[in-house]
Amino acid sequence: GAVVSQHPSWVICKSGTSVKIECRSLDFQATTMFWYRQFPKQSLMLMATSNEGSKATYEQGVEKDKFLINHASLTLSTLTVTSAHPEDSSFYICLLDGTGNNEQFFGPGTRLTVL
């Protein structure tokens, strides 16, 4: 399978700061990238879908001005949590989708803790 990295793997920040999370594919071109978050002992919840070169589509209840997504290339997507608050503390995971061949690959996840 594809090698997907996320950076940072964990981050602790103060309330009110912004945090950028990178999702990078090392050997796979992803036309679509999905961002999920997972609260403790809960399942993965889709936040948004992004296609390279176009604006992201956000799920209901997810604030697009708070969670900024940039899908700059077929191998890089970033999620920026702006003005983070303790309730944003979660595990953020990207999922890469290939070009119509049903291959999808998760990143290893980023643990965000907002104090």
Place this chain on the structure above:
Amino acid sequence: SQKIEQNSEALNIQEGKTATLTCNYTNYSPAYLQWYRQDPGRGPVFLLLIRENEKEKRKERLKVTFDTTLKQSLFHITASQPADSATYLCALFTGGGNKLTFGTGTQLKVEL
């Protein structure tokens, strides 16, 4: 409303036995269903994909069934080992663009 349900309680079994996990869904018509394994603090790892026209899929000690009439998938691990202990998630392709919606997951513990 749309739901994907998995056994919410942890499943404890003895080493060597077959573990069977259930995924039930309502108000979806998925073309594909996937099973993932997730270890604590890690991203999910893909295990198997089964299509709506397939009844069963196997991979080594894993077997998945897909009954679109019952709206249910069963995931079996034969000859289970302690290393199989993890949370197992089912996921459906829902809507357009290969969007994956996940079940709540079932925690499996294989004891010696």
